[in-house]
Amino acid sequence: QKEVEQNSGPLSVPEGAIASLNCTYSDRGSQSFFWYRQYSGKSPELIMFIYSNGDKEDGRFTAQLNKASQYVSLLIRDSQPSDSATYLCAVHYGGSQGNLIFGKGTKLSVKP
Amino acid sequence: DGGITQSPKYLFRKEGQNVTLSCEQNLNHDAMYWYRQDPGQGLRLIYYSQIVNDFQKGDIAEGYSVSREKKESFPLTVTSAQKNPTAFYLCASSRGSPSTADTQYFGPGTRLTVL
Numbered sequence: 001q002k003e004v005e006q007n008s009g010p011l012s013v014p015e016g017a018i019a020s021l022n023c024t025y026s027d028r029g030s031q032s033f034f035w036y037r038q039y040s041g042k043s044p045e046l047i048m049f050i051y052s053n054g055d056k057e058d059g060r061f062t063a064q065l066n067k068a069s070q071y072v073s074l075l076i077r078d079s080q081p082s083d084s085a086t087y088l089c090a091v092h093y094g095g096s097q098g099n100l101i102f103g104k105g106t107k108l109s110v111k112p
Numbered sequence: 113d114g115g116i117t118q119s120p121k122y123l124f125r126k127e128g129q130n131v132t133l134s135c136e137q138n139l140n141h142d143a144m145y146w147y148r149q150d151p152g153q154g155l156r157l158i159y160y161s162q163i164v165n166d167f168q169k170g171d172i173a174e175g176y177s178v179s180r181e182k183k184e185s186f187p188l189t190v191t192s193a194q195k196n197p198t199a200f201y202l203c204a205s206s207r208g209s210p211s212t213a214d215t216q217y218f219g220p221g222t223r224l225t226v227l
Contacts, residue, residue: 042220
């Protein structure tokens with residue numbers, strides 16, 4: 001059973017702080033990793049993806065991947081109230097019928 | 113504007129009815145997907161299609177049916193055999209096939225409620 005685990009939260013951080021969201025996955029064959037943001041009642045929107053070990057930065061967002069430890073994280077610097085949302089981690093396991101497996105999401109609340 | 117559209121935004125179904133959810137994309141993407149999301153749950157794959165006239169069952173296909181007669185369109189029918197259909201339904205598309213791990217982009221969703 002391929003699983004993607006996230007702390008459901010809520011994770012509460014003050015405005016301007018760094019928010020750290022974590023995700024672990026069960027299958028070492030995983031190849032691609034995605035972070036989506038989902039506002040309440042809306043559909044998921046892509047924040048970023050990462051394929052290689054290490055860090056990938058895009059503006060205030062940094063994705064970190066450690067395949068040996070089977071975790072991927074998302075850091076949000078200078079958190080804003082508009083970042084308050086549920087963050088979904090998705091893992092692609094590859095193969096001819098490979099598809100995305102989604103975690104249940106972490107709810108982030110940024111307090112002004 | 114390029115994107116994915118879903119209709120209707122809200123849908124109410126009576127017991128025993130079949131209903132069809134529309135999904136259209138003008139991104140020229142080959143692959144399309146249907147997911148279901150329940151409160152506090154991750155997205156679960158219902159069906160996906162890599163090319164026209166071909167589709168595959170996902171993890172929770174029972175009680176659902178799809179068609180892919182055009183590249184742009186991938187409608188989902190929720191049949192009366194689906195015992196607990198109340199959920200948020202999301203359509204997605206990607207440029208390549210599922211095995212290529214191309215990014216999936218989502219439509220705005222349809223919220224289905226059984227009366």
